[in-house]
Amino acid sequence: MSDGLLQRSVTTSVARNLANTTKTSPKMMSITPRWLLSLLPWVQVDGGTYRVNRTKVELSKAARIGVDVSGGVASFAPESLRGVPLFSGLPDGVVSRMASRFKTEEVSLGNKLIVEGEDRSKFFIIAQGQVEVLSKGIHGSDLRIALLSDGEYFGESDLVLDNRPSDVTVRTTTPCVLVTLSRKDLDGVLEESGNLREDFNRAIKEHMDLRSTVNRYGERNIDLVSGFAENVEIPETFVDYSSSPREYSLSSVQTVVRVHTRVSDLYNGPFNQLEEQMRLTIEGIKERQEWELINNKKFGLINSVDPAMRISTRYGAPTPDDLDELLALVWKKPAFFLAHPKAIAAFERECTWRGVPPVTMNLFGTPVISWRGVPLVPCDKLEMKSRYQSNQWFGTTSILLVRVGEADQGVVGLHQAGIPGEIMPSLSARLMGLDSLGVASYLLTLYFSCAVLTDDALGVLENVEVGYYHDYQHRMSTPK
Template sequence: MASNTTSQLALGDQGARQLANATKTAPTLETVSPRWLTHLLQWTPVEAGIYRLNKVKNADEVRVSCAKRDESELPSTFVDYDAPAREYFLNAVTTVLDVHTRVSDLYSSPHDQIKEQLRLTIEIIKEKQESELINNPDYGLLASVAPQQIVYPLTGAPTPDDLDELLTKVWKEPAFFLTHPLAIAAFGRECTRRGVPPPTVSLFGSQFLTWRGIPLIPSDKVPVADGKTKILLLRVGEKRQGVVGLYQPGLAGEQSPGLSVRFMGINRNAIASYLISLYCSLVVQTDDALAVLEDVEVGKYHEYPDTYKR
C-alpha cells in the first residue's frame, strides 16, 4: 500500500555552496588611516639626504631708517647668519618583505599575492612615517616646538579660548590644527555647550570641523596618555617659512616620492625578497610656525579603552 505522504527532497544550502564561487575581497588592514598630515604638508626634495637650515642672526640689530632728504644720514648695515647652521638628515623607514615563490605561483588568483603583500606592507610603512613626523624625538613636530610656543588650557578640556591662544602663537598664515580625534570631539562638545557650534569645511572629499576658518585635522598618531593629549597648530611651506616635509627624489624603484621597492632576488629556499624603503624628515623653519596646546583633557582611560592602543 503506497503512502499518502510524499517526501519533498531538494538540494540544501550547504551542498549547493560546494559548487559556488565565493567573492573574495582583498585583505583589509584595520590600522590604515587617511594620513591627512602627509597630504597637507608641503614636501621639498633634498640632495644627498641633507637639508641645511640657515637662519638670520640678531635680526633686531639690522639698522634701517626713514631718511630725510639728506642721503648722508643713511645707515649702513648687514644681515648676519647663525653659524653653524643646523642640518637635517633623512630618516629611513625600511623593511624586507619575504614571499615564498610557491605561494605566489599557486595562490595568486583572483588576487596577486605579491601585489597584496607589497600593498599592505607599504600602508604600514606610511602609517609609521606619519607617526615619526609627529613623534620622532629628533625631528618630529612634538620635539620641535620652541618653549615660548607652548600653551596650556584654561580649564582642561579644549575650548575656543584655548585655540584662540594657539592662534596668537602662529598668527602668520596658520594652515591647520592637528590633534587626536578624541580632542576634536572634546572641542566640539565645549563649543556646543557654549552655543558656538564650529562650522565645517570640505577637504579631500571629507568634512572637518574648523575654528576661525582653520580646519582641525585628526590623527591617531598624536599620543594620548592618562586621558590627556595635545593640539598642534602649524604654518606650512618654504615660502611661508613654515613646516616642511623632506624626501629623497629619484630613488631606484621609486613608487611615490621618497618610497622605493626593490627586488632583492630569490634565495636557495625559494623565498623572494623585496626591500621597501621610505626616506623622509621634517623641518620647522621658524619657531613661530608651530605651537602646541599641552595637557588637553579628553576623558579618562577607562572611558575609551579601544582608543589608546598606539
Template sequence: MADTAPVQLALGDSAARQLANATKTAPILATISPRWLTHLLQWVPVEAGIYRLNKVRNPQDVQVLCAKRDESELPTTFVDYETQPREYFLNAVSTVLDVHTRVSDLYSSPHDQIKEQLRLTIETIKEKQESELINNPDYGLLASVHPDQVVYPLTGAPTPDDFDELLSKVWKEPAFFLTHPLAIAAFGRECTRRGVPPPTVSLFGSQFLTWRGIPLVPSDKVPVADGKTKVLLLRVGDKRQGVVGLYQPGLPGEQSPGLSVRFMGISRNAIASYLISLYCSLAVQTEDALAVLEDVEVGKYHAYPDTYR
C-alpha cells in the first residue's frame, strides 16, 4: 500500500518566517566591561604629550621650628627640587579599520556598517587602554608600586586584616581598592565567615562591596595566575597628590578625550580606511598614593566553612 503524505492544514512556521521581519540587534561584543578605573581616575590634559612630575628633593630637610620670643633664633631653610624629574610620555593604542565600500553601501540597514565597525573597534581600544593602565611595564599601576608599599596576605585568601594593612599604606584619603572580581568574591566569603559581611555602596548606578567605607572596584584586567591575583589601593587626583590619568587634548578627529578617528581615504580596491588612536598614560605623583596586596589566593571555594583549594 503506497505511503500517503500528511495533509497540511495551515501555513507552516518555516514558510511564514520568510515574510516576517526579524528584529536585528547591534553586534554584541562580549569583551566589553564597565571599565571602572577610567571612570574613577582624574584625567589631566598633557600638552605636547609630555608630563613632567616635579618633586621636592629630601622633604625631611625642610626645617621649621616653634619660635621663641627672641626672633634672632628663627631658623632659615629652603625647599629643594629634584634636578632630573621623571617625564611621562603618552602611549598610543592604535589600529586601522578597513571597511569595503560595497559592504557599507549595500548592507547598512537597519544598522550602519561603518558606525558599528567604529563602535566595536573603539570599545576594544578602550578595553586595551584599561589593561595598559594596570599592566603596562613602564607606567602601569602594578609596575609603579614602590617596594615599601607592597603587602603580603597573612593566610593566602584576602582578609579584612590584609585590607587594613593596605589602608595603613595609603591612609591619606584612599579612594578605592582595585582587583579582579574573583578576589572580591574571595574577600566577601572571608568577611562572611568572620561574621563581618561588608556593606555596599552605589556608584554610577551599580553596587560595590566596601571595606571601611572604601569601595572594592572590579576589573578583569588585573591578572590572575596559578589561582593568585593582586589587590591595589589608590589615592587619586591632582590636588591629593595621587594617581592621575594623562591624555592628549585637542586631537584632530577627537571623539572623546584622548581618542581620535581619522578617515584615511579609499584605496583602488574600494577599501575605506579609518585610523583610530587613543593616547594615554598614568602617573603616581607620590609613593604613598598606591599600594598592592600580592599573592592573593582566589582558588576554588567549597561550600564548607574554612575550606579553600
C-alpha cells in the first residue's frame, strides 16, 4: 500500500466517539409569539368565578336571526323573531303566526329592494348574501349608511308605521337569499282574531314608549338638569343594575406528562430530560390557551362580539376603509387589532394598491404594522374558513379590534395565581406517581378565562378575503 493510502492519524468518525457534540435544546415549530397573552391585562380571580356587574338594559338588544337554507327554502325558529327589538314583546301566538307567513326570495346582484322616495311595506331578513343601505347626502352624492349580511334585517318599522316614502335605498351587493314578510301578509295574520291585532298594537306601543326613555345602549336615561335658570326643581334619579350579571368560571387545560425513570436517570445531560419534556408541553398548553381565548364557544373573543359590533368587508379584501369603520365602532381607547398573518398581508396589499403604506411600530422588540396608530398584531389562532381542502391558508377570516383593562371597561384575562404546585402563574405541575414499569406521571393544569366588560370593548370585521391580489402593470423589454 502506498504512503498516500496509509492511515496517518485517528479518523474523525472514530474520534467523535470520544468527544461531546455541541447541541441545542429540542425545537418545536408550533411555538408562536402568543401576543394576545402578553397584551391582555390579567385579573386575579381568587374565588374561581368572576362576576361582571353591569347597569340594567331596559330595551332588548338586536340579535342576528339564524336562518337555515335547504333546497331553496329558508326557515328559522319563530322565537328568533324576538331578536328584532320591535318584536321583542309580542305574544307567542302572534310570533308563531308571523313566522309562518314569511316567504323565501332569491335576488340577483345589484337588485334594488327598496328605492328612496318610494313607498315601502316589507320586512326583510337576509338568509344569505349582503346588501348595502344608501341615501342621498346634502350634496347629492350617494352615501353608504350600512352594510348588512347574513342574519341581519331591515324594514321592520315599515310594517307598523303608516305608508310614507323611503328615505334610503337598499341594494344587493351579492346574490342574496331573503326571507320577507309584507304588510299585507301581516294584516292577514292579525285579522285571524281580534285579540291578535290588539295584542300586537299594545306590544308595539310599549316598545315605542320605552325607547323614548333609554339611551342608545338601552340603558335608562339618568334624569339631570343643567343651566342657570332659577327656581327649577332638581330631578331625582338612580342607576339600576342588572339582576342577572354574567359570571365567568375559570376554564382549564390539562395533560399528563410521562417520563421513564431510566431516561431521566441515565440520559440527563447536558439537558434535563424532565425539564425539556415539561417545557415543550407547557408551550403546547400556552398555544391551546390562546386558541381558547379566541375561539371558545362560551368565552372566546370571536363568540363574545355583540351583534351591533359586527361589520362585514365591503369588497371582501380588507381595505383601509374597513379598518376605519371598525375603529369607529371601538373608538374608546382601542388597544390593538388581532388578525391572521394572511389577513395582515391582504391589508398591506390593499394599502400598497392605494399608495398609503401603513406605519411600522415596535412591539416587544418586534416590528409590526399599525393603522391610525393602532398595532395590527398577528395571530394564527384566528381560524380561516377555506373552500379549498388542499390549502387551509386561503379563504375568509376575521379581524378583531380590542379595548383592554378593567379601568377602561375593556377585555381582561382571568387567572388564579398562587395555586398548589404552581410553576407559572395559574399553571401547576404535580407528581402523580410511578407505575409498575417505572414511568413517572406529572399532571399539568392551567386555569384561565377572559371577560368582555362592556359590549363596545370588542368589535370584529367579518368575511375578510385573504386571497385577492392586484395585477400590477410592469414595463417589460421585448427582445429584438
